[in-house]
Amino acid sequence: MSIRETDTRIPRRDLPAAQIPRVLSVTSGKGGVGKTNISVNLAYCLSKLGRKVVLLDADLGLANVDILLGLTPTMNLFHLFHEGVDLKQVLMETPFGFSILPASSGVSDMLALSTGQKLDLLEAMDYLETRINYLIVDTGAGINDNVIYFNLAAQERLLVLTTEPTSLTDAYALIKVMHLHHDVHRFRVVVNMAPSLKAAKAVYEKLSTACDHFLSGISLDFTGVVPADAAVKSAVIRQKPFCALTPEAAASKKLMELAQTIDSWDVDAKLDGNIKFFWKKLLFQEQPLA
Template sequence: MQGNLPLVFSVTSGKGGVGKTNISANLAVSLSKMGKRVVLLDADLGLANVDVVLGMAPELNLFHLFHKGMNLQKVLCQTPYGFHILPASSGVAEMLSLSTGQKLVLLEAMDFLEDKIDYLIVDTGAGIGDNVLYFNLAARERLLVLTTEPTSLTDAYALVKVMHLNHAVNRFRVVVNMAPSEKAAKQVFGKLYAACDHFLDGISLDFVDFIPHDATVRQAVIKQVPFCHMAPQAPASLKITDIARKITSWDVDAHLDGNIKFFWKKLLFQEQSVA
């Protein structure tokens, strides 16, 4: 970390069902246990489920920020695990794609957090839709989650390809989830690396770690409790803790243009200049 500038990183995937939201929530728990100030933004705006994973039922969410004039402080929700969430809505068509005006509303609201947090974790939707690409572009770092399933690998490559060719994003950090072994995790990462190296010039892929298949994770999901809180010594929990420690060594990019200090200001201004 540099100064009090928050590190904004996305947790993203090409395919749904790879455990992305669960990883986001448990990273938030682990970073909070390390004394870090964390906000978890549920950026899967149309199919939000961060609150479900945490066993919470917030009265307000980002729909109220965009459509009801609520301020961020009211939407921000304290969890029992030492961090806050910005919950989104589920099954609301108006949230499926943000307008430039809504992006500006969220941008202005986010300024409230700038000197109050250390990490903003952005749990994106899956795939290559507009919101997914937008939030990934907004983040300083991107944690790409995949599993050993062939469809997960194919869809992860599709996301990397679109981000690289259409938006000049060159660096991704990779976590392989629900892996039967470290060898299997590194094999699937190797396949993604080989495909990117062969077809895409200038891509940097960093294998962060793998999270083993662990029955504790499913038990925690059923109970709607973060698995690293329910069973801190479980294999998956220990790996999440290791990944969180690695994240604390990531530096915020010190080279930011002008007074563009936080979240997606640069991206939004570029979008407005093109319009």
């Protein structure tokens, strides 16, 4: 995709001075919880609400956002870091109303970003500052350096769980590291592939109880439930968002409800001591010139 094509598809959009793009990380303690599927379909649903959305594939060494969408990018974040291409050359519009910043798969050089690369990415992302409403960051799983970095750079963290015990324990481990070592206090929780609302609430309550017992000052918001749905597997096989293929499916309806909930949030965009995406605008907003 050429620079000219990308610039045309995401034109400059002058947002109000006080408004900055909302940055939401979608994260998990372990793999296999459907985190990337949630990210892709959330991006789709927000775009259906009329928002300009970019989905950043931040699972840098094991990227699969493009696979779920049936796309074959010509460039990805590897080219940004190692070949000096512009962010707008990496940016790729999808047929589903949002754009992606694809990453590479099976490239060991991307498994741990250097401090310089992290700063380069933050600088490059300023291109999107006046062009989008949402940046969704699909992190890798676990508690490695890249996962922590992208979670800290977001304004809000959407923690994806399933009802499996390993999902619960690994989610707690991520919360613990983020809280004790990086002073992060708030997480939004979504239970995915839930067999029932009762089961979803039970696993959330177990996580909440563990945090209350062993960690102080943690805020866990029960944000949504996505039910187990055969339509999801079918959409994965067809490499399309399930919300686009089967909007009347139970999982699709719950994803749209989740998007509407997120769009209603009054996001706290203040700096918290951790460097953020679009930090320059955040800093200016907090400390206006006299």
